[in-house]
Amino acid sequence: MLVLNIVLLLVTIGFLCWLVFTLAVFALPLLVGVTAGLWAYETGTGPVGGFLVGTAAAWAVAIVGQLLFAFARPLWVRVIVAGLFAGPAAVAGYAATLGIARLAIPSETWQMAVAFIGALAVGITALFRMAGVTPPDPRTEMASEA
Incomplete structure (x- = not known):
């Protein structure tokens, strides 16, 4: 029974991590x-x-x-939009990772450390998912063909 509990806990933690990373862009x-x-x-x-x-x-x-984010050409506009989407995603990632860490880690210091790492990972994931929306720049495609 103990082994089943550990396996179910690991499956649950894995599912919650997948869910947080998948839905990170939609926090805002x-x-x-x-x-x-x-x-x-x-x-x-x-x-x-x-x-x-x-x-x-x-x-x-x-x-x-x-x-x-996809069609703005100035970099500062894209940075602001990405920051607006990644900020709430990082906060949500921190809260979710802290909740998951409290299930598995007894030390409060390590819980916070893991939560900060989770916040960073979820924030970066949100940035990369936002960057995946951008269409290729036609000027760089033409330069590579020549």
Whole structure:
């Protein structure tokens, strides 16, 4: 029974890590969507209206952010957009990694160390996922063909 518990714990930790890395880019849209949905609910739209407003706001932030990152040519705009998406992802990664580390690591110091490493890894993953959206620059393609 003890071996089964250890195996299930490792499978659960692996699944949660995969989930955090997969959904890291969507931390900012989720934050905006929840905030907008709660605001709409508090102003009297009801639960369905709050859900619809939150969903629309989350989709709008996700689409606008990815389009800005993909088509903006100035580097400073892309850095700002990437930072806006990677910041909440790193915070979410820290919280998720700390929760997972508390399941497996007894020392509080090591829990924090692992949580900081997890935050860094999730933030970098969010940056790379945002960078994967960018189309190739036609000027560099033409230069490599010549």
